[in-house]
Amino acid sequence: MTDAAIATSGLTKRFRSRAVVDGLDLHVPRGSVFGFLGPNGSGKTTTIRMLLGLISPSAGAISVLGEEMPARGASVLPRVGALVEGPAFAPYLSGTANLIRRDTADRYAPGATRRARVEAALDRVGLSHAAGKHVRAYSLGMKQRLGIAGALLTDRDLLVLDEPTNGLDPQGTREVRTLVRSLADEGTTVFVSSHLLAEIEQVCTHAAIMRAGRLVAQGSLDDLRRGSGPRVAVETPDASLAASVLARFGLDAEAAAGGVEAALPEDAPPAEQLAAALVGEGVRLRGFAVRASSLEERFVELTGEGFDVEQ
Amino acid sequence: MSSSELTAAAPVKRTSVAARRERPSGGWALLGSEISVMFRRWRTYAMFGALAAVPILIAVAVRITGGSSRGPAFLSDISSNGLFVAFTALVVCVPLFLPLTIGVVAGDTIAGEASHGTLRYLVIAPAGRLRLLAVKYAGCAVFCVAAALVVAVAGALIGMLLFPIGPVTLLSGVQVSLGEAYLRMLLIALYIVVSLLGLCTIGLFLSTLTDVPVGAMAATAVLAVIAQVLDQLPQLDALHPWLFSHYWLGFGDFLRDPISWDSFGQNALLQLGYIAVFGALAIGRFTTKDILS
Numbered sequence: 363m364t365d366a367a368i369a370t371s372g373l374t375k376r377f378r379s380r381a382v383v384d385g386l387d388l389h390v391p392r393g394s395v396f397g398f399l400g401p402n403g404s405g406k407t408t409t410i411r412m413l414l415g416l417i418s419p420s421a422g423a424i425s426v427l428g429e430e431m432p433a434r435g436a437s438v439l440p441r442v443g444a445l446v447e448g449p450a451f452a453p454y455l456s457g458t459a460n461l462i463r464r465d466t467a468d469r470y471a472p473g474a475t476r477r478a479r480v481e482a483a484l485d486r487v488g489l490s491h492a493a494g495k496h497v498r499a500y501s502l503g504m505k506q507r508l509g510i511a512g513a514l515l516t517d518r519d520l521l522v523l524d525e526p527t528n529g530l531d532p533q534g535t536r537e538v539r540t541l542v543r544s545l546a547d548e549g550t551t552v553f554v555s556s557h558l559l560a561e562i563e564q565v566c567t568h569a570a571i572m573r574a575g576r577l578v579a580q581g582s583l584d585d586l587r588r589g590s591g592p593r594v595a596v597e598t599p600d601a602s603l604a605a606s607v608l609a610r611f612g613l614d615a616e617a618a619a620g621g622v623e624a625a626l627p628e629d630a631p632p633a634e635q636l637a638a639a640l641v642g643e644g645v646r647l648r649g650f651a652v653r654a655s656s657l658e659e660r661f662v663e664l665t666g667e668g669f670d671v672e673q
Numbered sequence: 674m675s676s677s678e679l680t681a682a683a684p685v686k687r688t689s690v691a692a693r694r695e696r697p698s699g700g701w702a703l704l705g706s707e708i709s710v711m712f713r714r715w716r717t718y719a720m721f722g723a724l725a726a727v728p729i730l731i732a733v734a735v736r737i738t739g740g741s742s743r744g745p746a747f748l749s750d751i752s753s754n755g756l757f758v759a760f761t762a763l764v765v766c767v768p769l770f771l772p773l774t775i776g777v778v779a780g781d782t783i784a785g786e787a788s789h790g791t792l793r794y795l796v797i798a799p800a801g802r803l804r805l806l807a808v809k810y811a812g813c814a815v816f817c818v819a820a821a822l823v824v825a826v827a828g829a830l831i832g833m834l835l836f837p838i839g840p841v842t843l844l845s846g847v848q849v850s851l852g853e854a855y856l857r858m859l860l861i862a863l864y865i866v867v868s869l870l871g872l873c874t875i876g877l878f879l880s881t882l883t884d885v886p887v888g889a890m891a892a893t894a895v896l897a898v899i900a901q902v903l904d905q906l907p908q909l910d911a912l913h914p915w916l917f918s919h920y921w922l923g924f925g926d927f928l929r930d931p932i933s934w935d936s937f938g939q940n941a942l943l944q945l946g947y948i949a950v951f952g953a954l955a956i957g958r959f960t961t962k963d964i965l966s
Contacts, residue, residue, distance in 0.1 A: 411793075411963075411964070411965070414797045415796070415797065415799075416793055416796060416797065416963070416964040416965075417963035417964060417965065418961070418963065435799055436697075436799060436801060439797055439798070439799035440693065440798075440799065441693075442797070444794075444797055446793055446794075446797070447790075447793075448790070449790075450789055450790025450791050450793065450794060451789070451790075451791060452710070452789055452791055453789070454713075454714055454715070455710065455713070459710075459713075462706070463706045463710060464791075464794055464795070464798060465798075466702035466703045466705070466706040467703050467706075467794075467795045467798035467799070467800035467805075468798045468799070468800075469694075469697035469698045469699075469700050469801075470693050470694045470697055470698075471693065471694070472693070472694050472698075473698070473702055512794065516693050517693055
């Protein structure tokens with residue numbers, strides 16, 4: 363498993379009798395930027411807590427950076443930077459003092475360079491100006507930045523960022539993306555969880571999708587997109603007529619903004635034939651497009667729509 | 674060599690040098706940080722202030738009223754020798770005020786970090802759960818030393834300020850020089866520190882049980898009171914030598930000549946027992962705990 367930054371097999375966590383994470387086989391290649399996606403309550407943070415040895419699995423095995431967790435935590439964790447379930451700091455200490463305190467807990471972090479490393483980390487997340495302020499006075503976004511700085515105190519082989527863009531403004535979100543990209547360029551594997559696909563889709567090379575404690579898909583982004591076929595979008599005021607024409611070809615059309623949309627199975631007739639048929643039936647065709655399904659659609663397809671937290 | 678190993682060996686660009694040690698350090702930095710953070714909190718100084726207020730109030734009250742023969746031990750000696758302010762204040766603080774402050778500090782150790790969410794970051798740093806417990810306990814012990822010294826030193830200073838001081842007449846009637854009296858005061862402070870170490874361990878254990886620091890603080894302080902109440906009930910005679918508070922006020926032995934170390938020894942042994950039992954419980958609980966805060 364040397365090529366995997368993170369590998370789990372049959373990873374399961376039960377609280378009382380309920381499985382919050384159920385039989386997870388995760389494979390995060392080294393050097394990847396790995397998006398860990400899923401709606402709220404799908405078990406992402408519980409998985410991350412197990413990866414980092416904060417909670418012990420009910421069943422299954424974990425390997426992080428080629429070593430077994432949690433047994434080898436003392437040698438693995440110094441190489442892992444993490445932001446878990448939001449930033450957390452002592453409110454009565456300054457940003458700098460908080461990072462210094464956290465750094466002293468890592469026995470592999472040299473004391474001689476501590477201050478310089480803390481300053482560099484603060485600079486990297488754009489917090490140098492607020493370094494001396496008490497964390498109590500920080501905004502949510504500033505705390506989030508400080509949390510990311512805390513993951514960057516030493517050179518890491520793996521970064522685990524749980525919802526890193528929480529509380530950040532669009533500018534901050536873009537900065538996080540840039541940061542993740544530059545860290546990946548340096549050779550760090552980045553494992554980033556989010557319930558908002560759009561925020562990380564642009565930086566990820568790989569992704570896994572969780573639903574109700576189970577992994578429903580994982581692989582490279584291209585693999586995931588391939589999982590669902592292309593779609594045809596018809597822009598027309600005659601939506602119901604268009605739908606019935608498409609139905610004749612075995613396509614299950616659904617209403618979309620400005621017309622209808624349908625998944626295009628592999629055995630569907632060529633697109634030009636569909637367009638001709640639509641025009642032939644008198645559908646006022648204003649637009650016609652075939653496009654690869656976006657990851658967003660795939661995500662919704664796999665995790666279901668709506669805001670209900672699944673139990 | 675397989676292709677996967679090649680991937681793993683891919684060179685990693687690093688921005689800075691000396692960002693990571695080859696071997697782990699001794700880990701004293703965390704203890705240093707723990708102590709320095711404790712002494713940077715207003716709460717710590719508020720408690721020191723409250724403790725220092727005890728000898729000051731005693732001294733001022735005696736100065737104004739001229740003292741009385743009733744009240745805690747040594748109270749009547751104050752007006753003739755200011756040093757007794759410190760002794761009186763220690764007697765007054767041991768049953769309640771010191772255990773209260775210890776309850777706050779010991780109850781906060783793990784639960785406080787948990788409530789701020791910083792516990793998870795210390796654990797994944799990784800501080801090592803055992804080491805974290807040891808550091809927290811050591812910090813607590815340092816607080817005990819500081820707290821006992823605050824009472825003793827504040828007592829000695831205010832005593833010096835408001836009353837004449839001089840050679841001290843011990844309980845056994847022998848008079849000792851001022852220098853030796855100070856030494857004996859430090860010995861008493863040491864006795865008190867040792868007395869409180871068992872309670873510290875209980876607080877540490879309670880703190881591993883919850884993410885709500887106030888709960889652990891209150892429970893620790895309440896236990897200290899309960900132990901002393903039980904110690905007063907003659908029906909529970911058999912239980913008394915096992916109560917962690919049983920020898921708390923035994924430091925009068927240090928004001929005899931020659932010094933009797935009996936109660937100090939028994940007290941130290943008893944406290945060691947509490948440290949062993951509750952230390953083991955804390956370790957057992959914390960090293961296997963799922964950290965969900």
